[in-house]
Amino acid sequence: MSDRYAVVGNPVDHSLSPQIHTAFAAQAGEDLVYEKLLAPLDRFTESAQTFFAEGGRGLNVTVPFKLEACELADALTERAAAAGAVNTLVYGESGNLLGDNTDGAGLVSDIRNNLGWTIQDKRVLLLGAGGAARGALLPLLAEHPSQLHIANRTAAKACQLADEFSHYGAMTAGGLDQLCGGFDLVINASSASLGNQLPPLPEHLFTSTGRAYDMVYGAKPTPFVHWARELGVEAADGLGMLVGQAAEAFYLWRGVKPRVEPVLAQLRRTLTA
Ligand code: NDP
Numbered sequence: 001m002s003d004r005y006a007v008v009g010n011p012v013d014h015s016l017s018p019q020i021h022t023a024f025a026a027q028a029g030e031d032l033v034y035e036k037l038l039a040p041l042d043r044f045t046e047s048a049q050t051f052f053a054e055g056g057r058g059l060n061v062t063v064p065f066k067l068e069a070c071e072l073a074d075a076l077t078e079r080a081a082a083a084g085a086v087n088t089l090v091y092g093e094s095g096n097l098l099g100d101n102t103d104g105a106g107l108v109s110d111i112r113n114n115l116g117w118t119i120q121d122k123r124v125l126l127l128g129a130g131g132a133a134r135g136a137l138l139p140l141l142a143e144h145p146s147q148l149h150i151a152n153r154t155a156a157k158a159c160q161l162a163d164e165f166s167h168y169g170a171m172t173a174g175g176l177d178q179l180c181g182g183f184d185l186v187i188n189a190s191s192a193s194l195g196n197q198l199p200p201l202p203e204h205l206f207t208s209t210g211r212a213y214d215m216v217y218g219a220k221p222t223p224f225v226h227w228a229r230e231l232g233v234e235a236a237d238g239l240g241m242l243v244g245q246a247a248e249a250f251y252l253w254r255g256v257k258p259r260v261e262p263v264l265a266q267l268r269r270t271l272t273a
Pocket of ligand 1: 103106127128129130131132133152153154157189190191192194195197198199200215216217238239241242243245
């Protein structure tokens with residue numbers, strides 16, 4: 001029988017994960033089935049436990065269950081523990097559940113490998129201080145930017161995040177209204193684009209070779225991507241991050257690194273068709 005995997009969330013209908021993992025499996029010749037698992041909002045733990053008790057090998061976890069998945073895991077990777085959120089569960093041979101967070105690694109690999117942008121020695125601005133920003137911090141610091149500044153609509157949350165992560169590396173933080181310019185890379189980890197909104201940002205945010213990245217993706221350029229391009233700034237959305245985090249999860253589960261580019265290209269075609 002094929003090994004079973006799934007993405008669990010609520011809602012989960014919109015998820016592109018089945019398409020991505022089915023493509024990875026075909027590419028790598030891995031025998032698996034990948035489903036969507038809609039968990040009732042108050043029954044994530046039972047849903048996940050039942051899935052594993054019935055032979056499931058791994059879960060991708062999406063909104064709003066990443067914090068509960070962190071509690072459910074028997075052991076956490078360092079990046080999941082730091083993020084306080086789990087997006088991948090791996091069922092181990094001994095029946096233990098390992099929790100990982102592959103979102104930040106997906107972001108960094110998209111920026112570095114797909115887009116060919118550099119983070120090392122660059123001045124990086126991270127917008128937002130929610131779960132996605134938390135997941136991105138460790139992988140971003142590992143790339144050794146010359147500066148990492150977190151700016152959030154609620155300034156206190158950005159400062160709290162910088163404080164919490166201070167033992168991993170130096171960071172500055174503040175509100176959106178205190179932002180100065182001169183960033184080489186601005187990563188929008190806020191959910192503003194989901195509501196078709198643009199955070200209030202100064203036009204002089206970027207250096208002349210600055211780049212913009214929005215974790216949100218869609219059929220059309222997000223408001224942040226659109227705004228950056230209007231300023232003449234190279235900009236990308238988060239579809240590559242989505243495929244990148246899936247590739248990291250696939251590697252954890254199957255021990256095989258799938259090729260991201262063909263799957264990303266196929267997904268982009270589907271999304272914009
Ligand atoms: P959270 O709800 O945890 O955090 C939302 C953040 O966005 C907060 O910092 C909030 O600020 C800020 N925010 C919301 N609306 C606005 C606005 N109009 N202007 C400025 N700031 C705003 O969400 P997550 O961190 O989990 O997710 C953030 C985004 O990242 C989501 O849109 C999600 O889709 C995307 N994402 C993409 C992934 C991918 O693979 N491409 C993976 C994971 C996430 P405040 O604190 O002031 O409320």
